[in-house]
Structure formats: C-alpha cells, structure tokens
Amino acid sequence: MSLTNELVKGIWKQHPLFRILLGMCPTLATSTLAVNAIGMGASVIFVLVGSNLVISLFRNVIPDKIRIPVFIVIICTFVTVVDLFLHAYTPDIYKALGIFIPLIVVNCIILGRAEAFAQSNPVLASVMDGIGMGIGFTWGMLMLGTIREILGAGTWMGMQVTSPDFPKAIVMLLPAGGFITLGFMLAGMNKIELMQKERAKQG
Numbered sequence: 001m002s003l004t005n006e007l008v009k010g011i012w013k014q015h016p017l018f019r020i021l022l023g024m025c026p027t028l029a030t031s032t033l034a035v036n037a038i039g040m041g042a043s044v045i046f047v048l049v050g051s052n053l054v055i056s057l058f059r060n061v062i063p064d065k066i067r068i069p070v071f072i073v074i075i076c077t078f079v080t081v082v083d084l085f086l087h088a089y090t091p092d093i094y095k096a097l098g099i100f101i102p103l104i105v106v107n108c109i110i111l112g113r114a115e116a117f118a119q120s121n122p123v124l125a126s127v128m129d130g131i132g133m134g135i136g137f138t139w140g141m142l143m144l145g146t147i148r149e150i151l152g153a154g155t156w157m158g159m160q161v162t163s164p165d166f167p168k169a170i171v172m173l174l175p176a177g178g179f180i181t182l183g184f185m186l187a188g189m190n191k192i193e194l195m196q197k198e199r200a201k202q203g
Helices: 003-011 022-030 034-057 064-089 091-100 102-108 110-115 123-153 177-203
Strands: none
Touching: 003 123, 022 034, 022 091, 022 102, 022 123, 022 177, 034 064, 034 091, 034 102, 034 110, 034 123, 064 091, 064 102, 064 110, 091 102, 102 110, 110 123, 123 177
C-alpha cells in the first residue's frame, strides 16, 4: 500500500465533492464566501484525520455490531472540539457556518471514510486518507467559494477585487448559484477526465 497514493487519491481521482459527490449540503450552504469555505474545509480536515486515526487504532477491538454508534461517538468528540475552538477564537466564521459545524457529525464524507477505509486499514494509511480527502474537500470548497464570492459580491476574502461598476450576480450567493457553480465544476472535471482517458488510449 502506497501512502502517497492514499494521500493524493482524495485530491483528484476520488475527490469527495466532484467524483464521489459526498457532503453536498454543507458544500452548497457554506461556500458563499471563500473564508467560510476555508473554515469548513479546515474543520473537516481536523475531524477526518482525528476520527480516522482513532478508529484505525481501535479497529480490532470495536465490536462489529456496534461499530457505527462507536464511529459516531468518536466523530462527535472531534466535532465538539472544532465547534468550541471556532466559537472561542473565530466567532465570525462560527456564526457564518452555524449549524453546519455540528452537522459534520453526520457528514457522509466523515462517516464514509470511517466505514470504507479507517476500520480496515493501518493507522498511517488512514491518516493519509483523511488528510487527502480533507484537502480535496477544502480545495473544492475554496474554488466554489471563490467563484461565488467574486461574481456575487465582487470581493475575495472580504477584499474588493472588482471595480464598483462590476455587475454583481446576487444569484451566486443564493442556493441556486451554488448549484449552478457546482454543475459547471462537475462538467469541467468530467471533461478533464475524458481528455486524460483519450490521451492514455492514444499513448
């Protein structure tokens, strides 16, 4: 098992947003601003890595019949840490992300990696899997947040990046804008993948 492969697979080949299509609800709801996307992404990375680490460590002693409740308890612990940290040190991001921080507990990405990978793989590989999936989720969120914030508000990370006369597409800050942006990004990812396959056939 290559640790490098476990790290990079979530960044492209098994990207949680654009390939596996997990975690759509928090993605569309919190990617209105780039800073919110980074906050959610960093939170998911912390929870993914922590839960994968603990679940992999105890995978041989967790009874199979109660593994899902045990996974949830472990994930809840790390989500609580993130929730309290954001509340104490980044209140603006905490307020913007709102209920979606506690809902990381039931995020399909987190539970899916625990069930599909961490419970049956060594600790280091599970940590690499968590880091890779988390980075993939974060860059996907950041791309969505960047596009929506620039087109919808004319800013990026709160800084004005367009001229005052730039026509703002307010729809980009609404749920419809999230779906539109995500659709175009999925189409782009699929096109790139098709081009890579065609080059592989020709080569």
